[in-house]
Amino acid sequence: MTSHSPSPDPGSIRIHVSAHLGDGVATLLGADQARYLGTVMRQKPGDHLRVFNGRDGEWRARITEIGKRGAVLEAETLLRAQDPEPDLWLLLSVIKREALEWAIEKATELGVSEIHPIITARSQPARPNPERLMAIAIEAAEQCERLTVPVIHAPRPLAAALAGWAATRSLVAAIERGNDAPPPIAQGPTALLIGPEGGFDPRELDAMRRLPFLVPASLGSRILRAETAALVGLALLQRPRPDHA
Numbered sequence: 001m002t003s004h005s006p007s008p009d010p011g012s013i014r015i016h017v018s019a020h021l022g023d024g025v026a027t028l029l030g031a032d033q034a035r036y037l038g039t040v041m042r043q044k045p046g047d048h049l050r051v052f053n054g055r056d057g058e059w060r061a062r063i064t065e066i067g068k069r070g071a072v073l074e075a076e077t078l079l080r081a082q083d084p085e086p087d088l089w090l091l092l093s094v095i096k097r098e099a100l101e102w103a104i105e106k107a108t109e110l111g112v113s114e115i116h117p118i119i120t121a122r123s124q125p126a127r128p129n130p131e132r133l134m135a136i137a138i139e140a141a142e143q144c145e146r147l148t149v150p151v152i153h154a155p156r157p158l159a160a161a162l163a164g165w166a167a168t169r170s171l172v173a174a175i176e177r178g179n180d181a182p183p184p185i186a187q188g189p190t191a192l193l194i195g196p197e198g199g200f201d202p203r204e205l206d207a208m209r210r211l212p213f214l215v216p217a218s219l220g221s222r223i224l225r226a227e228t229a230a231l232v233g234l235a236l237l238q239r240p241r242p243d244h245a
């Protein structure tokens, strides 16, 4: 939200808000977003930017007031209607903070709708800061021009995430050092499961391979870092079908 570089084109400024957006509707921004607009981006009353909230599409909005404590925008024109987005989850083992944050940024750019941090036997002990992860996802969504921000869930154990898995969602687990096929192209609701730096432990692998709904997948012969595996797996799940190439 605050690290975009200043641009001479106010049309390139794009921020996420939580409030309802509609024709002529005023939106109040807090001090952080006002500082970003006023101090970093040098915006003033009368300047325009784009806003989205994940529900009402993307709007061209005018700044009507801006100060240190906040700002007011008025939505003027609907630029893009809210379109359906992929129903793709990432179940990512809790890994080192920097790697997890990088993966959340990239997963947001790659269109995931939900991110589920997963506690596995070999996960990092530190628990991620949900506000910081959300801020990273919001900034990535603003930058990549998607119309939503992924939901980021609280960490939960692998067994809890797999218990009661809905049969309507495919679960593709990236498992290294196996002879599995590459991830299938996602058709309908799908989730990708990625292990921690140390990999899944043998008992976890055993239990996973016994689940009838779990599709084990290889990402190739090289052992990728967990965050790289997340990016590669998400890209492969969303590759175009050969008949659409």
Ligand code: SAM
Residues within 6 Å of the ligand: 173, 174, 175, 176, 177, 193, 194, 195, 196, 197, 198, 199, 200, 217, 218, 219, 220, 221, 222, 223, 224, 225, 226, 229
């Ligand atoms: N320490 C493990 C080892 O040496 O076998 C490697 C774990 S890897 C760094 C972290 C996670 O990324 C794995 O649990 C798996 O989910 C995914 N991964 C990495 N490379 C992969 C590959 N070639 N195929 C499938 N999954 C892979």
